[in-house]
Amino acid sequence: MTTLAIAGNPNCGKSALFNNLTGIRQTTGNWPGVTVERKLGSFNLSPENKVTVIDLPGIYTLDAMSLDEQVTRSYLLSREADVVINVLDAANLERNLYLTVQLLEMGVPVVLALNMMDIAQKRGISIEIDLLSKKLGCPVICIVAVTGKGINDLKQAALQVIEDHSRGGFSLTMDAEVETAIADIRPHLPEESHTYNTYWIALKLLEGDTSVCRQQPDAELSLRIQKWQQHIQNITTESADIYIADSRFGHAHTITQLVVKVKGKVHKYLSDRIDQVVLHHYFGVPIFMLVMYLMFMFTINFGGAFIDFFDGVAGAIFVDGLASILTSIGLPDLAVLILAQGLGGGIQVVATFIPIITCLYLFLSFLEDSGYMARAAFVMDRFMRAIGLPGKAFVPMIVGFGCNVPAVMATRTLESERERKLTILMNPFMSCGARLPVYVLFAAAFFPSNGQNLVFALYLIGILMAIATGLVMKHSLLSGESSGFLMEMPTYHVPTLKGIGLRTWDRVKLFIRDAGRIIIIMVLALNVLNSIGTDGSIGNEDSENSVLSVVGKSLTPLFEPMGIEKENWPATVGIFTGILAKEVVVG
Structure with a gap:
């Protein structure tokens, strides 16, 4: 099996190339021993030649100052990759070449993928490909990763380097x-x-x-x-x-x-003109708030419209349909209860979350692919500095809107341990996708016409609480000043449906795999306990006389100061199960 690694600077199009090469054949995990995301995929060069693709973290150098750099360099030194595709931004060639020089110094087999050639040409930039290849001693292929242009040539060049066992002819002679x-x-x-x-x-x-x-x-x-x-x-x-x-x-x-x-004069590009408004000293924050509001409006109004459909279909297939099949083949009532009401009911609960979670990730993926997410960090910089953090600490907090776990992992990009700890302590206040279904449920029940306003307010309160936590920690346990803030602003792009779809699918798949398992197990346990009577009967329809009610009522006195009375024991059950998974509160 052939192994191909993709390396390059942040925002050079690595992820777009990875998605184009692998499609939906992707898996996501962590590199051993560290909280750095590891993305693997595969494609077939031929029926007998399967290629494994590894998307290395985006870095500017191999100096191993950050976790991302350490992971990338350790992997390259392991010699596991048969060839390294170094993706370069053709419109910013000089800056990208520093990493290329370091890769070639290591002696790893390299193929250069000169990406974003369409943007470079629009800016009047032309590159002598043959001369560049000669100077660096490795193949150079022009591509446009988002459209797939040049991808087949890139595959063939990588295969040729592997077959020739080529290590390139590059030699940087120092003084x-x-x-x-x-x-x-x-x-x-x-x-x-x-x-x-x-x-x-x-x-x-x-x-x-x-x-x-x-x-x-x-x-x-x-x-x-x-x-x-x-x-x-x-x-x-x-x-x-x-x-x-x-x-x-x-x-x-x-x-x-x-x-x-x-060719011609260097002039102000469209990205610069947009940034004059988006990054404006006064307009930047209101625009960011408007974008967040639109995200919640889209998620609740569009995603919420499909909840009943997913609920009905999943219930008909996994609960009623499965129960009918199991009963017809003569399984005992307990088995039908566990498999249909328990397991099937858990799947039904997970299915009702899918439209909401999908819409949230669709919008976040659109913001990331368009280039706006980096601008959000820049806009929030002056607010973050008030609590001793650089603006880029806000990026993991935005990731927290989807899930707090990858948000905590994303703090690895922060330079100092103090900044990482402070950001991690603030992240739990960012309302994640697990809480969104709970918000939507109550918003639909009590504010059917303006649910998005309530959800937006809840998210805003979470952000304010996170900032308040940062202020308290800054003046107590984690005092200190923020480090300098330097961030590359990617060029604005019109996101492709394929790119957004793959990114969203990857995240929804992880939600179903990770959160779904906990939800199904918890709902299974709750449904089974609720269907077993205190007298030992199976299929009990009176929840007041179920095993679950006995457990709930025995714990309810602990919450009497909150106004939860004994007959409201389901609220107690919801609080305890919500500790493991917020979504189970809805189930």
């Missing part, structure tokens, strides 16, 4: 001082380093990055490295790591100057 230092360090590297590109290992050690070795350099090697670091600083007046990074940037700049030609 004499650095080359001399590397030549002196290489013979003294630990034995295990010889399985990798020893030139690259020596270069990273010279930069002060000892994590590239499984074992720390011995005292003699450490002294040798320190001697050369000091020598380079004396000669260049820069530390070795900065000097080497400058050399890479200089090489990327030189290549860009050779291969990129720009």
Whole structure:
């Protein structure tokens, strides 16, 4: 089996390429030992050649400063990938080439996918592909990932590199001082380093990055490295790591100057014009609030319209239909109760959530694919700074609208441990998709004509509570100032139906798989306990005389201060089951 890894900067089109290559054949999990999302997919190059695709985290460098960078570099060093497709934004070639240079330094087999060629051409940018390929010593393929243009050529180029066992012909020659230092360090590297590109290992050690070795350099090697670091600083007046990074940037700049030609004047693009309004000092926040309001209006009014349909169909198939089949084949009442009322009832409850959750994720996917989500973080920056967080800490909080678990995982992008902890403590106040069905139920019951206003208010209160929590923690346990905020604004795109559909399907599938299992088990237990009478009868229709009522009534006194009386024991049951899964409250 062939393994293909996709690497590149954030917002370069990696995910679009991954979706185009794999379609719905995707699985999502975590990289071993860390809370970094791992996405795998597959496609068939031929009937006998199945290709596994791994979407590596979006990074700017392989310096292993962040979790994403550590995960990517560790995977590349493992040599599990037969070829690495490095996706580059053709409209911002020079910035993207820094990572390319580092990949080629490692000696991994690379194919360059020059993405967003349509945007580059609209801006009057032309690139000499053959010259770029010659300078970098690897194949370069022009693609437009969102439309699929050039994807077949990219597949064939990757296959050719694998068959040829090509490692490319790239060689970045450093200045004499650095080359001399590397030549002196290489013979003294630990034995295990010889399985990798020893030139690259020596270069990273010279930069002060000892994590590239499984074992720390011995005292003699450490002294040798320190001697050369000091020598380079004396000669260049820069530390070795900065000097080497400058050399890479200089090489990327030189290549860009050779291969990129720009026709006409550089003018203000549509994205810049939109940002003048969306990122406006005064209009930015109201626009963000309007977008959030539209999201809830769409979710409740459109998604809510399908709840009864999903409820009826699921009930007819998994409850009534299944009960009829099981009864006709002569299964005992207890088995029918467990399988139809219990298991089938749980599936019915999950089915009623699908339209609401799908609409929420559709809207969030639209915002992400269009490029607006990054703007939301920028707009909220000045509010987040008041509680000692950078604006990008708001991105995990927006993710929390879908689910708090990936929102907590998304805090890995924050630089300091203090910022990660503070954001994690604030995240539970962001109303997730699990609470949305509960909100919708009560909104429909008490405010049938203006339900979206109530839900929007509840979400807004959650945001305010999160900010209040941040303020309290800033002045107590987690005091400190926020780090600098630097975020690349992706170009606005018109999202494709395929892109939005795949992203939404992936998230809804995870909801059904993860939350659905808990909901089904809980609803099964509740329905079975509610159908078993205190006298041991099966199929009990009087819930007041069920085993569940006895348990609920015995716990209700704990909640009397809240005004819950004994005859309102179902509320007590809902509170306890809601601890495990908020959606079960509805069931």
